[in-house]
Amino acid sequence: MFSNAKWRVAGRFGPGSVGLRLGWFAVAMLVGTAADAQTLPKFDTASIKPEPSSVTEWNTTLVYPGGRFLARGCTVRELILVAYGVQDWQVSGGPEWAGLNGERFHIEATPPENSPLRNINPENPKLPPPEEERLMIRALLRDRFHLVISETNSETSGYALLLKGRTSKLVDAKKETTFPFVGYGRDNNPDAPDFIVGESATMDKLAQRLSERLQTPVVNETNLEGEFDFKLNYVADSSDPNAKGLLLPAALQELGLEMKRQKVPLRRLVVEHIEKLSEN
Numbered sequence: 331m332f333s334n335a336k337w338r339v340a341g342r343f344g345p346g347s348v349g350l351r352l353g354w355f356a357v358a359m360l361v362g363t364a365a366d367a368q369t370l371p372k373f374d375t376a377s378i379k380p381e382p383s384s385v386t387e388w389n390t391t392l393v394y395p396g397g398r399f400l401a402r403g404c405t406v407r408e409l410i411l412v413a414y415g416v417q418d419w420q421v422s423g424g425p426e427w428a429g430l431n432g433e434r435f436h437i438e439a440t441p442p443e444n445s446p447l448r449n450i451n452p453e454n455p456k457l458p459p460p461e462e463e464r465l466m467i468r469a470l471l472r473d474r475f476h477l478v479i480s481e482t483n484s485e486t487s488g489y490a491l492l493l494k495g496r497t498s499k500l501v502d503a504k505k506e507t508t509f510p511f512v513g514y515g516r517d518n519n520p521d522a523p524d525f526i527v528g529e530s531a532t533m534d535k536l537a538q539r540l541s542e543r544l545q546t547p548v549v550n551e552t553n554l555e556g557e558f559d560f561k562l563n564y565v566a567d568s569s570d571p572n573a574k575g576l577l578l579p580a581a582l583q584e585l586g587l588e589m590k591r592q593k594v595p596l597r598r599l600v601v602e603h604i605e606k607l608s609e610n
Contacts, residue, residue: 370469371462373399376439378474378607388434392455397447397463400455401437405430406475406604409437412459413467414479414599417538419545424601428475435607441466454509478603488547488594489579491537491587493554498586503530503557510557512539522563522575530557540589543578547594552587560585 387403391412394400401409406428410421418430427433441447447463459467471477510530516523526543528536537550564581575581579589 370465370472371445372442372469372473373439373466374442374445376470376474377437378470379436380607381434381436385434385436389430391459393450393452393457393459393463394455395451397441397445397450397460399437399439399441399459399463399467401435403434404437405432405434406471406477407432409467409471410477410479410599410601413464413471414481415458415464416597416599417542419542420597421599421601424604427606428601428604437470439466439470456509474608476603476605476608477601480600480602482598482600484596484598485593486547486596487591488549488596489540489544489589490549490551490592490594491533491540491582491589493552494583494586494588498552498554500554500558500560500585500587503559505530510535512536514539514543517563519563519575522565522581524566524578525561525563526578527561529559531560532557540578547596548589549594 381403385403389404389408390402391404391408392400392402407418407421407424407430410416411418414421425432441463445462447460450460458464510532512526512528512531512535514524514526517525519525526539533550533552533554537548541548562581562584563575564578565575566578576583582588
């Protein structure tokens with residue numbers, strides 16, 4: 331279907347609690363403190379080793395039956411994104427070696443025997459980790475890299491993803507077993523060379539990917555349930571004199587959707603302290 335296109339799967343998580351409507355608030359807190367040590371669950375066993383340069387894989391995280399966690403070619407920044415459920419643009423600070431293109435690690439970890447994670451059986455290992463496992467990854471970052479994060483929650487100008495009219499023009503997913511994703515890339519369309527594509531995608535996932543692409547919070551308020559397949563061409567660069575298509579927010583109308591500016595929740599993290607890997 332997309333054999334002539336170059337695309338990549340976008341990040342996993344959105345900018346905040348999707349769909350929440352809160353009054354203005356701003357909360358700052360440190361994560362990685364002594365109090366954290368008493369509250370975060372931990373893996374029973376965890377091995378972290380530098381990934382050899384011969385391994386070409388980058389930032390892959392997997393969860394297997396029984397809650398076994400595996401990361402291949404994974405940077406500390408990617409682990410932070412997974413552990414805290416945020417996107418890269420929501421995180422600042424930290425040295426270059428701990429960035430998204432920094433030093434890579436191979437991680438294997440197993441939850442305790444009494445953990446509810448021992449009973450999980452993910453449909454696909456690429457699905458995001460359950461909440462308890464994400465907390466365990468936070469504890470791993472704190473204990474092995476001495477990570478300290480400050481977190482701020484506020485309200486800012488962003489977008490709401492909405493239905494344009496009473497019904498959408500989305501097509502129900504053809505295969506329920508397809509791994510859900512939303513990706514973006516470029517193809518040979520001269521008028522609108524950029525595209526965003528979804529397979530078995532929910533509207534929450536689309537909102538998350540739009541947020542990553544636009545580098546601003548997007549919340550799903552479509553009230554659409556289910557999974558959908560779609561491909562949408564658009565123009566990413568408004569200064570391109572050869573492009574005749576629509577910019578991304580306007581192009582969504584082809585799917586029966588629209589984006590409107592409004593106040594939305596915003597979550598930001600700052601890496602206050604981090605150290606090189608300590609011994610296993």
